[in-house]
Structures are given as structure tokens and as C-alpha cells.
Amino acid sequence: MKTIQLQHTICTLLAIILSFWGMSTVHAAGQTTPKVKKIVMASPFAPLIMPMAHILEEGLLNHVSEEVELVTWNTPDQLRAMITRGDVDFVSLPSNVAAIFYNKGVELSLARVSIWGVFYLISNDPLVTRLAQLKGERILVPFRGDQPDLLFQTICQDQGLSPFKDFTIQYVSSPLDIIMSLVAGKVNHALMIEPAAAMAIMKAKGKGLHFSRVIDLQKEYAVAMHTSNGIPNAGVAVLPAAKKKHAAVAAFLKAYDQSVQWTNDHPKEAAELAARHINGVNAKAFESALTYTDFRSVSGVDSRKELELMFKAFMKLNPKSIGGKLPDGGLYQ
Numbered sequence: 001m002k003t004i005q006l007q008h009t010i011c012t013l014l015a016i017i018l019s020f021w022g023m024s025t026v027h028a029a030g031q032t033t034p035k036v037k038k039i040v041m042a043s044p045f046a047p048l049i050m051p052m053a054h055i056l057e058e059g060l061l062n063h064v065s066e067e068v069e070l071v072t073w074n075t076p077d078q079l080r081a082m083i084t085r086g087d088v089d090f091v092s093l094p095s096n097v098a099a100i101f102y103n104k105g106v107e108l109s110l111a112r113v114s115i116w117g118v119f120y121l122i123s124n125d126p127l128v129t130r131l132a133q134l135k136g137e138r139i140l141v142p143f144r145g146d147q148p149d150l151l152f153q154t155i156c157q158d159q160g161l162s163p164f165k166d167f168t169i170q171y172v173s174s175p176l177d178i179i180m181s182l183v184a185g186k187v188n189h190a191l192m193i194e195p196a197a198a199m200a201i202m203k204a205k206g207k208g209l210h211f212s213r214v215i216d217l218q219k220e221y222a223v224a225m226h227t228s229n230g231i232p233n234a235g236v237a238v239l240p241a242a243k244k245k246h247a248a249v250a251a252f253l254k255a256y257d258q259s260v261q262w263t264n265d266h267p268k269e270a271a272e273l274a275a276r277h278i279n280g281v282n283a284k285a286f287e288s289a290l291t292y293t294d295f296r297s298v299s300g301v302d303s304r305k306e307l308e309l310m311f312k313a314f315m316k317l318n319p320k321s322i323g324g325k326l327p328d329g330g331l332y333q
Helices: 003-029 049-057 076-085 096-103 148-157 177-182 194-204 219-226 246-265 265-278 283-291 300-317
Strands: 039-044 066-075 090-094 109-115 119-123 138-142 168-172 187-193 213-217 232-239 296-299
Touching: 039 076, 039 246, 049 066, 049 090, 049 148, 049 246, 049 265, 066 076, 066 138, 066 213, 076 090, 076 096, 090 096, 096 109, 096 232, 096 300, 109 246, 109 300, 119 194, 119 219, 138 148, 138 177, 148 168, 148 219, 148 300, 168 187, 177 187, 177 194, 194 213, 194 283, 219 300, 246 265, 246 296, 283 300, 296 300
Parallel strands: 039 066, 039 090, 138 168, 138 187
Antiparallel strands: 090 232, 109 232, 109 296, 119 187, 119 213
8 A cells, every 4th residue: 555655656746847847848948038129230332231131131130129220331430420329230341440440449349251352453454464564554542541552552562563653543532433433434444342343344334435353452462461361351340239139149140141141142132132222233233243252251250360461461551540559359259
């Protein structure tokens, strides 16, 4: 009798334990991280907008946020205002600009570098293959003292050329100004950035002018810097507004990696998507630009070696271009 009672008691205890375990399992399974109210992404006029546009339109962050918004910035002042206001969570920006803000005390982190090549010298002379062939020529260069200019100077110096003695450098405020000059037949050579290079070639063709990408600056940079990993031009920073949204940051970075891959796999669809979000750029230009864009998502930590290689070169030419000093490890995520 005692044995039967003991067995009964053990079975009862097991049933109670199992029932509690089942309840706790169901409860745990039902738990979800509360959604944040809003996630705001920001991107400039560049191929960088494609992954963010894909994230937005495919609803890849809907499980972590009640609302997702994509805004664009076109000038440094607009970018500065976005970061100062603190109402943007993730921003696409040039890597050296991320360094500037970080060195100024903004608690951002460069989480991804995704653009590794967008720089080309375009010319109406198809026989040009080397910078030395352009000695004495006028070359339009956008953004004085910034990435395009500093990369051009670095490459020239490696090739034994003096950018300001061997060429007539004319600085312009944006690639769009170069496009206008090309189409008007006022210039023969220019340093361009995709997708502006694609736009310039297409618009010039419409005017009966024939320009092409004659020098790939990525290849020249590789020789100058003894690297084969490309130019760590731009990527995505996690801004202070998002720092405490841990689940949202993890979801965004996963979605971003997927969307960069989708962009490479579906260039036509990605170009059409980008054109819907940026006025004045047609889908054909974006699709053409992707052919000449090295687009791959690499973490900030894994990009650090290449970033510091570029930053050190910039420091020699214009320390202000990275905020006056080499950023410490806190920049890289």
C-alpha cells in the first residue's frame, strides 16, 4: 500500500512539475521584445540608398518597429542637422565623415562599410589610360579637400605626378555641377562618382557627346596603397538615437546585409527602387552605376585596417578630412 501511495505521490509531483514547465515554456515562447515606436534611416544621393529603400519597402523592420521612415540628405549641413537633432537612427555617409563626427564627440559607430569603389575619371578621349597622359589638361574635381580630391592627390603622388603643377584642377561643389559642364561641352575630363558618372555619360550622349570611364581609380589606389580590398568609401553609422534599441540595431544590420546582397542580385529592380526615392535620377543611370560600383557589406570592425590605411593617407593631406586625428577603436562596430 505504501509503495502504491509513494508511486502516486511521485506521479502527482511529476505532473505538477511538468505542468509548470509547460506553462513557463508557453509563456516564454509568447514573450516578444516590445517594438520601438519609430526607426528613421537616412541616406544621401548615392547607391547607398538602395539597401535602405529595400528595407523600407519590404517591411524588413516591421517586426521591431511600429513605423519605419527613410529620409534623404543632400548637403553636409543637412546631415549635420539630422545628427544634431538626434531624430535619425541609422545614416548612410562617407566613412571619413563618420570619423569627423566621431572625433567631435558624437557617439556614433560605423557598423558597416558597403561602398568599396565608385570613383572614375571620365573623358571624351577614349585613348586615355593613364593620368600622365593628361598633363597640362584641365580636370574637374568635386568636393575640395574631401574624399575624391584626397584620393586623386594620393594616386598622383604615387605616380610621381604633382596634382597642382601637372594638371589644372578646377574644383566644383558637387558632381551635378560637373554634369552641367560636360553636357554644355565646357570640359573634357572630370573625376566622377557613381551614379553621377553614369548620369553624365548618358546625358552627354543625348547631346551628341561621347564620354567614357577611362581610368578606374580603384585600380590606381590599389597600386598606390598596396591593397586589393578596394576603397572604403562609405557605409552606415549607428547614431546615438539607436544605441539603446539593441533589438532594432541587430534587426537593421541583418536586414541591411540581406538588402545589399539583394541589390547586387537584382540590379534592375534595385535601380527602379532607388529612382522612386531620389528625384532627378532615372533607373537606367542607377542600373548602369551598379555595374561600376563595388557594393558589399563589411562590418566596421572588419573594415578597420582598410579604413585606417585610407585615413592615414588623408591625414597627410588634410587632417580636417577625418576630424584632425585617427579615430580610436570606438568608431568601429
